[in-house]
Amino acid sequence: xxxxxxxxxxxxxxxxxxxxxxxxxxxxxxxxxxxxxxxxxxxxxxxxxxxxxxxxxxxxxxxxxxxxxxxxxxxxxxxxxxxxxxxxxxxxxxxxxxxxxxxxxxxxxxxxxxxxxxxxxxxxxxxxxxxxxxxxxxxxxxxxxxxxxxxxxxxxxxxxxxxxxxxxxxxxxxxxxxxxxxxxxxxxxxxxxxxxxxx
Numbered sequence: 001x002x003x004x005x006x007x008x009x010x011x012x013x014x015x016x017x018x019x020x021x022x023x024x025x026x027x028x029x030x031x032x033x034x035x036x037x038x039x040x041x042x043x044x045x046x047x048x049x050x051x052x053x054x055x056x057x058x059x060x061x062x063x064x065x066x067x068x069x070x071x072x073x074x075x076x077x078x079x080x081x082x083x084x085x086x087x088x089x090x091x092x093x094x095x096x097x098x099x100x101x102x103x104x105x106x107x108x109x110x111x112x113x114x115x116x117x118x119x120x121x122x123x124x125x126x127x128x129x130x131x132x133x134x135x136x137x138x139x140x141x142x143x144x145x146x147x148x149x150x151x152x153x154x155x156x157x158x159x160x161x162x163x164x165x166x167x168x169x170x171x172x173x174x175x176x177x178x179x180x181x182x183x184x185x186x187x188x189x190x191x192x193x194x195x196x197x198x199x
Contacts, residue, residue, distance in 0.1 A: 005196070010113075010152070010185045011053035012122060019122055020051040021156060022129050027051055053184050055150075056158070058175040061168075065175060075149055075180070080111045080197035082187075088116050090127065091160065093136035099143065108147035111182075111197045119154035119186035134160035137169030144177045150197075152182035 012018075016029040025048065033042040050056070055076070058065025083102050085094060094114055099106075106112060118132045132155025135143075140158075143151055151158060151174060158174065158181035160166030174181055 008195075010187065012119060012184050012186050014045075014047065014052045018052060019124060019128060021048065022161075024048040024051065050183070053182070053186070056171065056175065056181045056183065058178055061171050061175050066178065071178065071180075075178070077198050078109055078111050078149055078196070079107070080113050080152075080195050081106050082113045082115050082193075085115055085133065086117045088133045090131040090133065092133045093139070093160070093166070094133055095136045095139045096142045099139055103146075105194070106143075106146050106148065110146075110148050111150040111152065112143060112148050113152040113185070113187070113197075114154070115187040116154055117187065119184070120188070122186075129156070130161045132156055132161070134158065134166060135170040137173055140170040140173035144173060144179060148179060150180045150182055152185050152197075154185040154187050155183070157181075157183050 014027060017026045020026060025046075027045070027047040030044045030046075031041065032044050033040055035041045055068065057068045057071070059067045081102065083099065085098060088094065088098070094116075099112075114133075114135065116133045118128070121128045132153075134155060135151065135153065135158050140151075157167065159168060159170045171181065
Protein backbone atom coordinates (compact mmCIF):
# COMPACT_ATOMS: atom_id res chain seq x y z
CA UNK A 1 0.00 0.00 0.00
CA UNK A 2 1.46 3.42 -0.91
CA UNK A 3 2.44 5.65 1.98
CA UNK A 4 0.00 8.51 2.59
CA UNK A 5 1.79 11.82 3.03
CA UNK A 6 0.58 14.37 5.53
CA UNK A 7 -1.34 17.17 3.80
CA UNK A 8 -1.16 20.65 5.35
CA UNK A 9 -3.43 23.49 4.24
CA UNK A 10 -1.43 26.75 4.36
CA UNK A 11 -4.23 29.02 3.15
CA UNK A 12 -6.19 31.73 4.94
CA UNK A 13 -9.99 31.52 4.66
CA UNK A 14 -12.09 33.94 2.64
CA UNK A 15 -15.34 35.14 4.19
CA UNK A 16 -17.56 38.22 4.32
CA UNK A 17 -15.51 41.25 5.48
CA UNK A 18 -12.42 39.12 6.14
CA UNK A 19 -9.12 40.98 6.66
CA UNK A 20 -7.40 42.06 3.45
CA UNK A 21 -5.21 44.72 1.92
CA UNK A 22 -5.95 47.97 3.81
CA UNK A 23 -6.76 50.15 0.78
CA UNK A 24 -9.06 47.65 -1.00
CA UNK A 25 -12.78 47.14 -0.52
CA UNK A 26 -13.53 44.32 1.87
CA UNK A 27 -14.86 40.96 0.70
CA UNK A 28 -18.62 41.03 0.16
CA UNK A 29 -20.66 37.82 0.18
CA UNK A 30 -24.39 38.05 -0.52
CA UNK A 31 -27.05 35.39 -0.92
CA UNK A 32 -28.71 35.38 -4.33
CA UNK A 33 -30.91 32.40 -3.55
CA UNK A 34 -31.92 30.65 -0.33
CA UNK A 35 -33.10 27.06 -0.03
CA UNK A 36 -36.44 27.78 1.74
CA UNK A 37 -37.41 30.21 -1.02
CA UNK A 38 -35.71 28.80 -4.11
CA UNK A 39 -35.01 25.15 -3.42
CA UNK A 40 -31.26 25.78 -3.50
CA UNK A 41 -28.71 28.21 -2.09
CA UNK A 42 -26.37 30.42 -4.15
CA UNK A 43 -24.06 33.27 -3.20
CA UNK A 44 -22.44 36.21 -4.97
CA UNK A 45 -18.80 36.93 -4.09
CA UNK A 46 -17.16 40.32 -4.70
CA UNK A 47 -13.50 40.76 -3.80
CA UNK A 48 -10.10 41.95 -4.94
CA UNK A 49 -8.02 39.02 -6.16
CA UNK A 50 -5.19 40.08 -3.82
CA UNK A 51 -7.20 38.97 -0.80
CA UNK A 52 -6.35 36.09 1.55
CA UNK A 53 -3.85 33.52 0.25
CA UNK A 54 -2.95 34.33 -3.37
CA UNK A 55 -0.23 34.38 -6.02
CA UNK A 56 1.12 37.47 -7.73
CA UNK A 57 1.76 37.22 -11.47
CA UNK A 58 4.39 39.34 -13.30
CA UNK A 59 1.49 41.42 -14.72
CA UNK A 60 0.87 42.73 -11.17
CA UNK A 61 3.91 45.03 -11.49
CA UNK A 62 4.74 44.89 -15.21
CA UNK A 63 2.06 45.88 -17.79
CA UNK A 64 3.70 43.59 -20.38
CA UNK A 65 4.34 40.80 -17.88
CA UNK A 66 2.65 37.42 -17.97
CA UNK A 67 -0.67 36.73 -16.35
CA UNK A 68 -1.13 33.48 -14.43
CA UNK A 69 -2.69 31.49 -17.28
CA UNK A 70 0.35 32.20 -19.50
CA UNK A 71 2.77 30.61 -17.03
CA UNK A 72 3.43 26.84 -17.32
CA UNK A 73 1.45 24.91 -14.72
CA UNK A 74 4.66 23.14 -13.68
CA UNK A 75 5.85 26.49 -12.27
CA UNK A 76 3.29 26.21 -9.48
CA UNK A 77 4.29 22.86 -8.01
CA UNK A 78 7.53 21.71 -6.42
CA UNK A 79 9.51 20.99 -3.29
CA UNK A 80 9.02 23.54 -0.53
CA UNK A 81 11.75 24.63 1.88
CA UNK A 82 10.44 26.27 5.08
CA UNK A 83 12.62 29.00 6.61
CA UNK A 84 12.02 29.36 10.37
CA UNK A 85 11.64 33.08 11.12
CA UNK A 86 9.20 32.80 14.01
CA UNK A 87 11.34 35.03 16.25
CA UNK A 88 11.68 37.93 13.80
CA UNK A 89 10.52 41.37 14.95
CA UNK A 90 7.55 43.22 13.52
CA UNK A 91 8.14 45.35 10.40
CA UNK A 92 11.59 43.82 9.90
CA UNK A 93 13.17 43.14 6.51
CA UNK A 94 14.02 39.50 5.81
CA UNK A 95 17.50 39.68 4.36
CA UNK A 96 20.39 37.52 3.24
CA UNK A 97 21.44 37.00 6.86
CA UNK A 98 18.15 35.18 7.50
CA UNK A 99 18.35 33.08 4.32
CA UNK A 100 22.04 32.18 4.19
CA UNK A 101 21.84 29.53 6.97
CA UNK A 102 19.48 27.57 4.67
CA UNK A 103 21.66 27.90 1.55
CA UNK A 104 22.55 24.20 1.42
CA UNK A 105 18.85 23.23 1.59
CA UNK A 106 17.58 25.57 -1.16
CA UNK A 107 17.88 23.97 -4.60
CA UNK A 108 17.02 25.31 -8.07
CA UNK A 109 13.30 24.94 -8.67
CA UNK A 110 12.39 24.97 -4.98
CA UNK A 111 9.60 26.99 -3.39
CA UNK A 112 10.86 28.92 -0.36
CA UNK A 113 8.42 29.53 2.51
CA UNK A 114 9.23 32.40 4.86
CA UNK A 115 7.53 31.31 8.11
CA UNK A 116 7.23 34.30 10.46
CA UNK A 117 4.08 33.31 12.35
CA UNK A 118 2.31 36.46 11.16
CA UNK A 119 -0.63 34.51 9.79
CA UNK A 120 -1.63 33.59 13.34
CA UNK A 121 -2.15 37.32 14.01
CA UNK A 122 -4.74 37.69 11.26
CA UNK A 123 -7.36 40.16 12.36
CA UNK A 124 -8.42 43.80 12.22
CA UNK A 125 -5.37 45.23 13.99
CA UNK A 126 -2.74 47.80 13.12
CA UNK A 127 -0.12 45.13 13.80
CA UNK A 128 -1.52 42.70 11.23
CA UNK A 129 -2.34 45.36 8.64
CA UNK A 130 0.86 47.40 8.77
CA UNK A 131 3.74 45.68 10.60
CA UNK A 132 4.39 42.26 9.08
CA UNK A 133 8.00 41.20 8.38
CA UNK A 134 8.76 41.42 4.65
CA UNK A 135 11.36 40.27 2.14
CA UNK A 136 14.05 42.84 1.40
CA UNK A 137 15.30 43.57 -2.11
CA UNK A 138 18.64 41.98 -1.22
CA UNK A 139 16.87 38.89 0.07
CA UNK A 140 14.82 38.68 -3.12
CA UNK A 141 17.96 38.93 -5.28
CA UNK A 142 19.64 36.18 -3.23
CA UNK A 143 16.67 33.90 -3.94
CA UNK A 144 16.73 34.79 -7.65
CA UNK A 145 20.37 33.71 -7.78
CA UNK A 146 19.36 30.34 -6.33
CA UNK A 147 16.81 29.93 -9.13
CA UNK A 148 13.81 29.24 -6.91
CA UNK A 149 10.39 29.16 -8.61
CA UNK A 150 8.29 30.71 -5.85
CA UNK A 151 8.52 32.50 -2.49
CA UNK A 152 5.76 32.34 0.12
CA UNK A 153 5.20 34.60 3.14
CA UNK A 154 2.53 34.73 5.85
CA UNK A 155 2.18 38.54 5.82
CA UNK A 156 -0.20 40.55 3.65
CA UNK A 157 2.49 41.07 1.00
CA UNK A 158 5.99 39.93 0.08
CA UNK A 159 6.96 43.60 0.42
CA UNK A 160 6.44 45.86 3.42
CA UNK A 161 3.86 48.50 4.22
CA UNK A 162 4.14 52.27 4.17
CA UNK A 163 7.01 53.08 1.80
CA UNK A 164 7.81 52.20 -1.83
CA UNK A 165 11.36 51.18 -0.86
CA UNK A 166 9.85 48.43 1.30
CA UNK A 167 7.05 47.33 -1.02
CA UNK A 168 8.41 47.59 -4.55
CA UNK A 169 11.91 45.98 -4.72
CA UNK A 170 10.97 42.42 -3.70
CA UNK A 171 8.02 42.41 -6.10
CA UNK A 172 9.99 43.80 -9.04
CA UNK A 173 13.02 41.57 -8.46
CA UNK A 174 11.02 38.35 -8.13
CA UNK A 175 8.40 39.05 -10.79
CA UNK A 176 10.91 40.26 -13.41
CA UNK A 177 12.42 36.78 -13.10
CA UNK A 178 8.99 35.08 -13.24
CA UNK A 179 9.31 33.95 -9.63
CA UNK A 180 5.88 34.18 -8.05
CA UNK A 181 5.24 35.55 -4.57
CA UNK A 182 2.62 33.62 -2.59
CA UNK A 183 1.17 35.98 0.01
CA UNK A 184 -0.90 35.73 3.19
CA UNK A 185 -0.13 32.12 4.04
CA UNK A 186 -0.82 30.48 7.40
CA UNK A 187 1.84 28.51 9.27
CA UNK A 188 0.66 26.86 12.48
CA UNK A 189 3.65 26.22 14.71
CA UNK A 190 7.31 25.95 13.78
CA UNK A 191 8.62 25.47 10.28
CA UNK A 192 8.28 21.87 9.13
CA UNK A 193 10.65 19.80 7.02
CA UNK A 194 10.95 19.95 3.24
CA UNK A 195 7.78 18.86 1.49
CA UNK A 196 5.92 19.05 -1.79
CA UNK A 197 3.79 22.13 -2.41
CA UNK A 198 0.84 22.72 -4.70
CA UNK A 199 -0.51 26.32 -4.40
